[in-house]
Amino acid sequence: MRRLETSHxxxxxxxxxxxxxxxxxxxxxxxxxxxxxxxxxPVPALCGVSLEIEQGAFVAIIGENGxxxxxLAKHFNALLLPEEGTVAIKGLDTKIEANLWxxxxxxxxxxxxPDNQLVASIVEEDVAFGPENLGxxxxxxxxxxxxxxxxxxxxxxxxxxxxxxxxxxxxxxAIAGILAMHPEVIVLDEPTAMLDPSGRREVMDTVKMLNRxxxxxxxxxxxxxxxxxxxxxxxxxxxxxIVMDGSPRExxxxxxxxxLVGMEAPEIVHLADILRSKGIxxxxxxMEVPEMVEEIWQLSQRS
Ligand SMILES: Nc1ncnc2c1ncn2[C@@H]1O[C@H](COP(=O)(O)OP(=O)(O)O)[C@@H](O)[C@H]1O
Ligand SMILES: [Mg+2]
Numbered sequence: 446m447r448r449l450e451t452s453h454x455x456x457x458x459x460x461x462x463x464x465x466x467x468x469x470x471x472x473x474x475x476x477x478x479x480x481x482x483x484x485x486x487p488v489p490a491l492c493g494v495s496l497e498i499e500q501g502a503f504v505a506i507i508g509e510n511g512x513x514x515x516x517l518a519k520h521f522n523a524l525l526l527p528e529e530g531t532v533a534i535k536g537l538d539t540k541i542e543a544n545l546w547x548x549x550x551x552x553x554x555x556x557x558x559p560d561n562q563l564v565a566s567i568v569e570e571d572v573a574f575g576p577e578n579l580g581x582x583x584x585x586x587x588x589x590x591x592x593x594x595x596x597x598x599x600x601x602x603x604x605x606x607x608x609x610x611x612x613x614x615x616x617x618x619a620i621a622g623i624l625a626m627h628p629e630v631i632v633l634d635e636p637t638a639m640l641d642p643s644g645r646r647e648v649m650d651t652v653k654m655l656n657r658x659x660x661x662x663x664x665x666x667x668x669x670x671x672x673x674x675x676x677x678x679x680x681x682x683x684x685x686x687i688v689m690d691g692s693p694r695e696x697x698x699x700x701x702x703x704x705l706v707g708m709e710a711p712e713i714v715h716l717a718d719i720l721r722s723k724g725i726x727x728x729x730x731x732m733e734v735p736e737m738v739e740e741i742w743q744l745s746q747r748s
């Protein structure tokens with residue numbers, strides 16, 4: 446694979462200079478990490494990553510396979526510790542053992558395969574598992590489980606067996622299990638990768654609602670550009686580095702730069718740009734197929 450110099454991307458950190466009022470939730474400062482290898486040199490996975498994510502943000506992380514997304518995500522709740530540099534969650538350094546309990550409570554992780562993260566056979570028992578481990582009193586656990594299942598709209602399934610659920614429903618139960626621990630940050634590593642389109646939509650609707658209505662800070666790793674478009678900020682990784690960082694439009698309009706790192710803007714963004722270049726005033730927030738169909742219909746009615 447062609448190695449890109451980071452200097453190609455120096456102009457692409459759009460967030461620089463945009464000061465936020467919100468407190469910093471996640472701060473990574475020049476972190477480096479390599480996986481140990483037995484018979485060869487260690488595999489570098491993060492080569493100096495710095496970023497700040499503010500409270501209440503909805504950040505998508507995209508990038509080719511092997512670009513370091515999962516490795517970075519695992520640093521956010523101290524599943525991995527940086528070899529160099531520091532990661533702090535609400536100012537708590539992940540390298541300090543006394544901080545681990547609070548960091549793991551604050552940052553919930555949701556992974557790709559719901560079957561690997563669900564631990565019980567009944568929905569409500571699974572959701573109760575996290576708060577039980579936190580030593581929460583039983584009456585409070587009941588309240589937390591009920592509230593979490595309501596939030597993800599799975600309360601009707603509380604007493605059902607997990608195996609009868611669809612993939613999307615299982616992921617929502619996994620999210621409820623995290624919510625029951627009352628985290629401030631939810632990191633989701635390709636949570637829709639194994640789901641069908643309706644499951645993907647269910648999970649994305651849940652994630653957006655958690656951000657907008659519950660005020661959770663969301664870090665969503667995804668390989669679906671349509672999902673990244675729904676975030677407020679998109680970070681692009683390439684070979685263990687952040688190479689782009691900005692609003693979805695700022696990032697996805699850099700078609701050439703995206704191509705260099707093996708990514709492509711969503712098709713609807715391409716189509717909207719083509720239509721605009723031909724003088725058709727497609728509104729700026731059209732990013733998905735149904736919206737585009739509706740917009741073209743509306744524009745055709747006007748002419
Ligand atoms: N457990 C592991 N052992 C050795 N190398 C790994 C391991 N996990 C990931 N890597 C390597 O680290 C790099 C980054 O991987 P990863 O963070 O999983 O990327 P992504 O999530 O973007 O696909 C890749 O080169 C990958 O092969
Ligand atoms: Mg990954």
